[in-house]
Amino acid sequence: MNALDRLVTLFSKLPGIGKKSAGRIVYHILDSSPVLAHTLAKELTTLHQLIRRCGTCGGFTEADPCSVCADSNRDKSIICVIENAQDMRIIEEGREFTGVYHVLGGLIAPLDGVSPANLSIDKLLSRLDGVDEIILALNPTVEGDTTALYLQKILKSYPIEISRLASGMPVGGNIEYIDKLTLSRSFKGRTKI
Amino acid sequence: MNALDRLVTLFSKLPGIGKKSAGRIVYHILDSSPVLAHTLAKELTTLHQLIRRCGTCGGFTEADPCSVCADSNRDKSIICVIENAQDMRIIEEGREFTGVYHVLGGLIAPLDGVSPANLSIDKLLSRLDGVDEIILALNPTVEGDTTALYLQKILKSYPIEISRLASGMPVGGNIEYIDKLTLSRSFKGRTKI
Numbered sequence: 235m236n237a238l239d240r241l242v243t244l245f246s247k248l249p250g251i252g253k254k255s256a257g258r259i260v261y262h263i264l265d266s267s268p269v270l271a272h273t274l275a276k277e278l279t280t281l282h283q284l285i286r287r288c289g290t291c292g293g294f295t296e297a298d299p300c301s302v303c304a305d306s307n308r309d310k311s312i313i314c315v316i317e318n319a320q321d322m323r324i325i326e327e328g329r330e331f332t333g334v335y336h337v338l339g340g341l342i343a344p345l346d347g348v349s350p351a352n353l354s355i356d357k358l359l360s361r362l363d364g365v366d367e368i369i370l371a372l373n374p375t376v377e378g379d380t381t382a383l384y385l386q387k388i389l390k391s392y393p394i395e396i397s398r399l400a401s402g403m404p405v406g407g408n409i410e411y412i413d414k415l416t417l418s419r420s421f422k423g424r425t426k427i
Numbered sequence: 428m429n430a431l432d433r434l435v436t437l438f439s440k441l442p443g444i445g446k447k448s449a450g451r452i453v454y455h456i457l458d459s460s461p462v463l464a465h466t467l468a469k470e471l472t473t474l475h476q477l478i479r480r481c482g483t484c485g486g487f488t489e490a491d492p493c494s495v496c497a498d499s500n501r502d503k504s505i506i507c508v509i510e511n512a513q514d515m516r517i518i519e520e521g522r523e524f525t526g527v528y529h530v531l532g533g534l535i536a537p538l539d540g541v542s543p544a545n546l547s548i549d550k551l552l553s554r555l556d557g558v559d560e561i562i563l564a565l566n567p568t569v570e571g572d573t574t575a576l577y578l579q580k581i582l583k584s585y586p587i588e589i590s591r592l593a594s595g596m597p598v599g600g601n602i603e604y605i606d607k608l609t610l611s612r613s614f615k616g617r618t619k620i
Contacts, residue, residue: 236489237477241470244463248452254517255443260474261513262442264487268475270437277434278468281453282461284430294457296429320454 292337311366341377374401485530504559534570560588567594
């Protein structure tokens with residue numbers, strides 16, 4: 235296997251990149267100036283040295299605590315519980331949420347061997363001083379539902395309001411194409427106008 | 428911008444990778460062992476040193492001439508003319524074609540400032556000794572059609588058979604969903620059974 239094929243194979247193992255896309259990417263890099271390849275290589279080399287887990291929320295960051303946990307303007311009384319660090323990035327882009335985060339590091343999935351003990355739940359419980367609300371921002375999937383139910387049970391002994399992100403029709407969606415479960419949730423979660 | 432964001436930005440500039448996919452990829456690399464990041468970095472660093480253009484066909488290769496041009500089993504009397512080096516990879520995967528290739532390095536596109544002088548046409552003409560057939564494997568687009576027509580005009584003074592890849596309905600396609608132009612080409616290129 236030559237250098238080109240080796241790089242195509244490496245790229246095709248990244249999430250969302252198939253063999254054809256990997257080919258297109260490597261040919262693009264070859265056609266571009268070597269500067270692109272070298273910049274990419276440099277950033278990849280130093281990535282794991284520069285980025286660590288935030289000791290408080292578990293998100294990826296260069297400095298510990300991360301910029302969100304260290305920000306005195308963020309409302310520390312609301313914790314948004316998320317599956318992984320990437321969800322934090324996506325919610326931050328929405329600029330809607332002003333509280334802080336807690337990364338679980340996965341969802342309860344007995345079939346995949348993920349039990350509550352594998353998740354950062356003890357850490358969450360140690361952060362509850364002065365917290366008024368916990369928002370469970372977990373995917374509306376079987377694993378997300380299971381994890382939300384589990385956390386709800388554990389947290390109900392604390393004087394904390396627990397909520398979960400609304401599940402229903404996406405904005406711009408069409409009733410005709412929505413699946414039954416989503417439609418059912420839209421009915422259950424209907425809001426007064 | 429921290430190291431994570433810099434790498435996401437770099438990845439999102441690669442073809443076929445949007446900002447969200449780039450995020451997924453970088454978080455995947457962060458979650459994986461540093462070995463993945465370092466292997467990728469190493470291959471990227473050496474890519475341009477190891478891979479060069481084949482002096483004969485113009486394809487990307489580690490050794491010059493490339494494995495196809497150097498292979499004595501390949502039929503040197505048939506040249507398959509392609510737009511770029513990546514097309515060679517795709518045709519080779521089909522294991523159908525046993526001749527050799529010639530990379531044009533683009534297609535005639537006056538609006539993008541690509542004229543015949545920018546393409547590797549003189550090089551093609553210098554390779555015609557002993558060639559019986561030229562297959563124009565160019566995309567069935569306006570640019571591909573223009574380039575094919577141009578090459579046909581130049582090559583007609585040589586005692587060489589010129590053909591072009593069949594254009595029509597893709598296998599597994601559905602007449603209902605095929606566009607008019609493709610359907611028209613399917614009729615024109617119909618084959619006797």
